[in-house]
Amino acid sequence: MNTPLSRRTALQAAGATALAAGLSGLTATAARADDDNSAPKLVTYPRPSTMPTNTSFKVRVRTAPDGDWATLDIWRPQLEEINATTGSGKVLNTSMVYFDFQGCVEIEVTYLKGGTTKARVRPDALGIKPELGGDTLVFTLDEPRDVVVQINDEIFDCLHVITNHIDPNPPSADDPDVLYFGPGVHTVTGNVLTVPSGKTVYLAGGAVLTAQVFFKDVEKASLTGHGMLYGGPGGVLCEGSKNIRVQDVIIMNPNGYAGTFGESENVHVRKARSFSSKGNGDGFDVFSSTGVVFDGCFMRNSDDCFAIYCHRWDYYGDTRDITIQNCTLWADVAHPINVGTHGNTDAPEVLENLVIKNLDIVDHREPQMGYQGCIALNPGDSNLIRNVHIEDVRIEDFRWGQVIHMRVMYNTKYNTSVGRGIEDVYVKNLSYTGTHANPSLFLGYDADHGIKNVTFENLVINGLVVADSMKKPKWYMTTDSVQWYYNEHVTNLTFLTTAEAEAAAQ
Template structure:
């Protein structure tokens, strides 16, 4: 099927947009499908990167070319931030697919396909890397140790939301359905209202922000890119029953909202304060099968801040890959309203791979950073089945009731019932971890480690080789400071 673009003005609110029509064009190849593979041609005006050529096939059929886009990441050298070019490619498939990555800049002396826990077997022949996939994966392919000029490859499931030509004939009459056809779309801000759906097709780039605002039952779907370069691409504010699925963007923020799901969403940023998945003052937010490579925190959960008011409850992230070029993979609790204490509670993270972190500032180093400020209480947080690769700089755990005077008007009130189950770290760069309360009335209570594995060794009270006069935390390089109660280590 081949479509021309719907026509949009460059700056608008969603409720005022009318679909202008659908036209069939026999000469325009917008996507290709063979068996159970869908690839999408790059639109005119897209910034491409020729470092890698990506090809896919099934059943020993013909190879199909997958476009490699140029995206940007942040390399910190010393205290300087340097913008680096990186490659990104995506396709959809079902079943099993062969992938060939050709490195166009020289010979491949060594290659990695990460996350390492996926154990994807690959072969190298000259400048070619080949491997197979049998399920949707968000991957980093790295040649000769280069983690910046790498390839971020997003192997998506088949898009079940993509409209057929018959669907589009019907939907062009529906002002609540907004379709971005394959192509380059420059906008300022698109505001999504109640009962409205935005579909960004594979092969489409939306250069601008999409904002779900004061809406109920809204959706942003597709395989395309919402890529405004130096801004948040997707914002959900004061809304409920929102579904985001399949999109690649720069940042997402969920604030003052409830019942929001983000599935198969990929974010990459390179600029200052480029957080990935932000949550403010929201309830019932679920992230599944997501990817973040960011120039600030990958996943952050806060209470009141600015125009956002209230705590957070019932936030879940499952099946994720996180890469913090700066700051934290996970951070919880710093921001709130010191005059109206908030609670952040019932958070659950499961099955996550942390690929990297680099942060020199001591206050912002933890892979797991639970730092209560602004009279916030943080409680009932569980991390389960988290695998951490050898990051460049930072610490594993930073759990503190603290008064960060740069960002907070008061210290936090409490941190309670934090659970780490099946956490593994393989590496040699982790600095001293911290668990510290603030005073006798602002404590950390109940931090429980079960099956904490560091470089293959389980850390628990009766572990072999631990001198009797050592604290178990010493074996994990964790400092347990004042005003902390009930820290346990179990096998």
């Protein structure tokens, strides 16, 4: 059914039955405590019957310690694995549940295929140790977090648990400034929903919109709610727009990027989640934009989770003031974060003032050496990357790739000129624990296109604090201690302990 935007009342009616079912997810404790904003509460949402499911798990949740159990509907994101011999991609099914809560919840997960010998809840930095009995594990969350439950180290046949705070002030479906989609599956003509200035697209919990949301030359518009964008030509497309907000939505299995932001300004993306399996299935890509913040996102993608560029296609101009923070990243293909590939050889551009902070990178798999790096700074097309601050990044043992990769490049597949350089990069409190990392590479192109002024403070590799002052043979480079490499076109590469950095700052 094609649904005109003006028929919000029809959208309400279509979702009324599903909404009633979802409200059954309110625990008895919450129902008795409507007037107590601090009381534990739980809200679950039904999966529309036409949406695909997966059968590996049974999941129940309740408010701790003794609320009524609610069984959650299982959703089926799809993921991709690349065959390193043929280059072909294999699409694999995985599982996801989502719900909202206040207080503390207990989650019970049963692996229906049996044979469970171990269970893990990631990111590891959260310190969640599930109680395992047979094929059932139990763990608690004391605030909304997005986590992955792995059984027997399964990479794809795992469970993604997506959680939100309960929305205290959801918009009214009758609000003339709201394009409201209630629970159920919705389509729009042409599979693209164009959002006017000043309007909010609201996807209620349990809503599925099979379309791309398009912000074109608009201001003060938003996409919010605890529902889902599914399929469509892409997730979010934002061009030439200002003061745009995207919050809480799940973007599942798009036929393109989860989000494209071109020639836009002051964009805030908070707690968006993305799953992809298609070729070039990037998460969020930024082109020639200023003041873009990604905060609290969970990204599992079949290409770069985040890609930050200048000119490409019809987007022109510098990219600056970009922040990626408080996110969890899982790149089944390519990079968790990639910066600098695309630019304008005829009118060189700059990528500057980038902040990458408080991240958990749980996986990275890329067989091609030139496209590795949990964080990659790769200027091509006469781009200059400068003023980059990376802090509090925790990297778990990924499958295939590098911890960090900095290379001034001329990749003839994508570039028409060599990048101008990389300068003024500060990396603080980056840690990696694992055994699968290839050597990290720092490669200037030549004397005129180099890398300069890169400082690591408190770099920790498998528990070893890497510093120029560390004990080593006097003829060794500091990077030899962790099997990293830099060439002769890298100048002023420094490794400090925290104490040394603090002393130098005085």
